[in-house]
Amino acid sequence: MSNNNDLVPGFNDEKDDSLKINLEKINDVDNGLVIYLNGYIDTYNSSFFQKRISKVVESGFVNLIFNCSALNYVSSTGIGSFTAFLKLIKPKGGDIVLLEIQPKVYEVFQLLGFSQFFNIKDSLPDAINFFKQGAPVSESIFPKIFSCPVCSKRLKATRAGRFRCSECKSILAIDQHGQVFLG
CATH class of the missing domain: 3.30.750.24 (STAS domain)
Known part of the structure; x- marks a missing residue:
């Protein structure tokens, strides 16, 4: 290299x-x-x-x-x-x-x-x-079920966007590809 x-x-x-x-x-x-x-x-x-x-x-x-x-x-x-x-x-x-x-x-x-x-x-x-x-852009990945990276609470996202975990209140984001990140 x-x-x-x-x-x-x-x-x-x-x-x-x-x-x-x-x-x-x-x-x-x-x-x-x-x-x-x-x-x-x-x-x-x-x-x-x-x-x-x-x-x-x-x-x-x-x-x-x-x-x-x-x-x-x-x-x-x-x-x-x-x-x-x-x-x-x-x-x-x-x-x-x-x-x-x-x-x-x-x-x-x-x-x-x-x-x-x-x-x-x-x-x-x-x-x-x-x-x-x-990554394919497709709405068929929603609703997406995933675990909160902070508290591990099972969550469901119906669309791409930002939201707050119902358990630990961490702000999370999910993109149109279904990828979750802090946000």
Whole structure:
């Protein structure tokens, strides 16, 4: 993998030894970029991580594949960063795929209830196909029954939109594809 961080102006202006980030353009996906993460994401470096990815989105890349094969730890704050990226790119027509997540990192996503919010793939071709095919826009997925990611209460959404969990009062959003996220 070559370092193509010059794809995003000013991307390398700031460095953090705990998290190395490399970029690779995906020619098969409109506004697509693979972001290779090496190290860990926690409370101390999440601000650095968020600033770097915000630069990526500001440069027009909204279909992001995070290669997590060399990411050995993510705290709840780090998962919050990924959630913030989803909120940032969804209105721009983009999406996120997490790729090759290590089991101990995936376990944190599951324990916190976030594994259902993210598209998780095992290979780069699978991730690219996700963006090429796109999720079908169909009202037939509604009503959708799902569990609240915060309190696990079973909920039913009759249409896309924002609403509040009846149990824990968390604000949730569901898009036209049936994907649920905090919101």
